[in-house]
Structure formats: structure tokens, C-alpha cells
Amino acid sequence: ESLVNKIAAGEIIHRPASALKELIENSLDAKATSIRITVKDGGMKLLQIQDNGTGIRKTDLPILAERFTTSKLQSFSDLSSLQTFGFRGEALASISHVAHLSVTTKTKSESCAWKAYYLDGSLTPAKPGQSSDPKPCAGNTGTTITAEDLFYNTPTRLAALRNSNEEYHRILDVVTRYAVHNPAVSFVCKKAGSSGTDISTPSNSTVSQAINLLYGATVARDLLHTKFSSEGPDDMDVDESERKEGYWKADAHFTGTNYHAKKLVFLLFINHRLVESQYPPKGLESIRLPQESIGSFVDVNVHPTKREVHFLDEEVIVEKVADAIQKELAGQGKSRTFQ
Numbered sequence: 491e492s493l494v495n496k497i498a499a500g501e502i503i504h505r506p507a508s509a510l511k512e513l514i515e516n517s518l519d520a521k522a523t524s525i526r527i528t529v530k531d532g533g534m535k536l537l538q539i540q541d542n543g544t545g546i547r548k549t550d551l552p553i554l555a556e557r558f559t560t561s562k563l564q565s566f567s568d569l570s571s572l573q574t575f576g577f578r579g580e581a582l583a584s585i586s587h588v589a590h591l592s593v594t595t596k597t598k599s600e601s602c603a604w605k606a607y608y609l610d611g612s613l614t615p616a617k618p619g620q621s622s623d624p625k626p627c628a629g630n631t632g633t634t635i636t637a638e639d640l641f642y643n644t645p646t647r648l649a650a651l652r653n654s655n656e657e658y659h660r661i662l663d664v665v666t667r668y669a670v671h672n673p674a675v676s677f678v679c680k681k682a683g684s685s686g687t688d689i690s691t692p693s694n695s696t697v698s699q700a701i702n703l704l705y706g707a708t709v710a711r712d713l714l715h716t717k718f719s720s721e722g723p724d725d726m727d728v729d730e731s732e733r734k735e736g737y738w739k740a741d742a743h744f745t746g747t748n749y750h751a752k753k754l755v756f757l758l759f760i761n762h763r764l765v766e767s768q769y770p771p772k773g774l775e776s777i778r779l780p781q782e783s784i785g786s787f788v789d790v791n792v793h794p795t796k797r798e799v800h801f802l803d804e805e806v807i808v809e810k811v812a813d814a815i816q817k818e819l820a821g822q823g824k825s826r827t828f829q
């Protein structure tokens with residue numbers, strides 16, 4: 491296994507919650523309406539995500555975890571719109587370099603599901619000596635991705651993640667945020683072997699219902715919401731097919747000035763990708779958008795000649811987010827509280 495791959499994998503997958511974020515986005519991309527997550531030992535032992543999305547064709551399984559394998563890039567000219575997704579074809583590849591990865595999947599047109607195991611980007615046998623070909627099995631349409639023994643081959647990183655409660659907490663946080671942002675989708679998150687669930691949202695919900703359920707009525711009452719895009723606040727509900735180069739839209743939910751709890755809520759999505767940021771303190775100047783979150787990252791190995799499409803304007807986004815929030819808090823914005 492090459493060192494380069496291992497390092498690249500570590501840059502994308504910092505911890506169980508960052509792997510989960512990628513997997514949730516894949517399920518959403520596959521149009522899932524139900525996403526069920528099972529976690530063992532803070533995700534270090536087991537991170538499993540089951541969806542009812544489109545599934546993966548059997549013929550795609552052999553190359554699924556190869557680096558830069560993606561079904562989301564149809565042509566070279568799609569590259570610029572794709573930058574909004576952050577990683578093109580790197581998530582599963584990365585996970586296969588730092589965990590034992592298996593995929594069970596069935597498309598609507600296939601008569602049974604197929605299960606495949608991956609190691610370092612390639613199909614691998616379930617057990618030594620067996621064939622590495624995908625095996626037929628029972629299953630519904632959709633995909634189950636299982637990552638086991640995360641960071642088994644990078645002991646330093648594993649050692650840094652000793653606290654499985656904290657990792658589980660981060661996982662719940664990621665699920666909560668995606669559940670709020672995607673209220674039409676049912677999210678379930680539980681610990682393996684436990685009969686109860688820690689998060690369970692219905693499908694076909696609304697943002698305010700999801701916030702109510704996940705954060706409680708007090709927060710739901712106080713939460714402000716603002717959306718805007720690089721084309722101005724009136725052009726907000728831009729369909730995915732209309733994504734274009736350099737285009738971005740932001741969605742922020744945040745607790746307003748009436749809410750005096752210890753933990754303030756601040757959810758920020760840019761191009762539907764969760765941006766990890768602290769609740770903005772007074773000046774708001776400290777909102778930092780990590781590169782990976784806004785998806786401005788393009789590996790030059792993909793298309794070395796296309797450097798110029800790599801960058802969304804991080805500074806502009808930060809400025810607009812801060813500006814919008816300030817307006818909302820001053821009561822001049824267009825946002826609304828949820829009733």
C-alpha cells in the first residue's frame with residue numbers, strides 16, 4: 491500500500507464523524523429517504539450506514555473504492571459543477587485505506603443484492619483464500635456501507651481518538667445537523683446491540699419539526715434561519731441541476747439573542763455540505779470555513795490542466811454569512827423564526 495494513499499486518506503477521514511459525513515452525503519446523493527446508522531465504540535469498531543437509495547450496479551462494484559471513481563462526473567465539463575461536492579470519488583477510497591470496508595447493495599433492476607469487501611482501494615476476499623468477487627445475498631434496494639476497525643493501520647491516529655464517548659457525541663452531532671437540513675429523510679442512529687435509538691426522525695418532516703424533535707421546543711422557537719446564495723437572496727431554491735461553476739448557496743440556522751442557554755445552536759450548510767464552525771461570537775469575524783467543507787478542493791491529479799476551476803471564494807462566503815447573521819440578529823434580515 492502506498493504511503494501517499496494512506497496520507498491522502500488521513501486528510502479526508504480525520505475521525506469517525508468525518509467518515510460518516512461522507513457516507514451520509516453519498517446516501518443523500520443516492521436519493522435515500524431512510525438512513526440508518528449503527529455505531530460501535532464511537533465508530534472506531536463499527537460504523538454502518540444503511541440507506542434505501544438507488545443502490546450501486548453490480549458492474550460498478552470492482553472499481554467502487556478506487557481513488558477518483560465517481561458516478562457523479564459524467565463529462566469533463568461537469569468538473570466545475572462537481573467541485574461543490576468536495577471529494578470526487580475519494581470518500582470510499584479513503585475509507586478503504588484506513589478501515590475494513592464492505593458494501594452490500596442492490597439496484598431496483600437487480601434480482602438480488604451483492605456484497606463486496608475492499609482493502610486499499612481494491613476488492614478483497616471476505617476471508618483469506620476466498621475469491622474477492624462480490625457475492626450474491628438477500629437485501630432490499632439500497633446500500634449498506636460498513637467500515638470496521640477504523641484506523642487499524644494508523645496507530646497514532648487511533649491513539650488520539652481514545653474517547654469513544656466523545657466520538658459518538660460527534661457522530662450524533664453530524665447526524666442531528668444533516669437531519670435538520672434534510673427533514674424529508676428519516677434518520678436513525680443507534681449504538682450496535684442497543685434496542686433503543688439515540689436519534690430517530692420521521693421522513694417527510696419539516697425543518698421546524700426536526701429542530702423541535704432534535705433540539706427541543708425552546709430552541710425551535712428561538713431559531714433563526716437565513717439562506718442566501720452567490721446570486722443573491724432572491725435566487726435561493728436553486729435546483730441541483732442548475733449548479734454551476736463558482737455558484738454556492740448557504741443555509742444558516744442559529745439561535746437568536748433571546749436564547750440564553752449554555753449551548754447555542756449554529757448550523758451552517760454551504761452547497762448542502764455541513765460546515766463545521768463554532769457559534770459565531772460577537773464580532774462574527776471568527777467564522778472559519780475549512781476548505782474541505784465548501785468543497786473548493788480539487789486534487790490536481792484529477793485534471794492538472796483545470797486548476798482555475800478549483801476555488802470558490804471562501805472569503806466572500808464568510809463575509810456574506812457573517813453579514814446575514816448580523817442583520818438577522820439586528821432584526822433587519824429576511825429570515826424567519828420557526829413557528
Ligand code: ADP
Pocket residue numbers: 512516517520541543544545546554559560561562575577578579580581582583633
Ligand atoms: P463521490 O461521492 O465523490 O462520487 P465516493 O467515494 O463518496 O465519491 O463514492 C464513490 C461512488 O460510489 C459514488 O459516485 C456513487 O456512485 C457510489 N456510492 C457511494 N455510496 C453510495 C450509496 N450510498 N448509494 C449509491 N451509490 C453510492
Ligand code: MG
Pocket residue numbers: 512515516577579581
Ligand atoms: Mg461521496
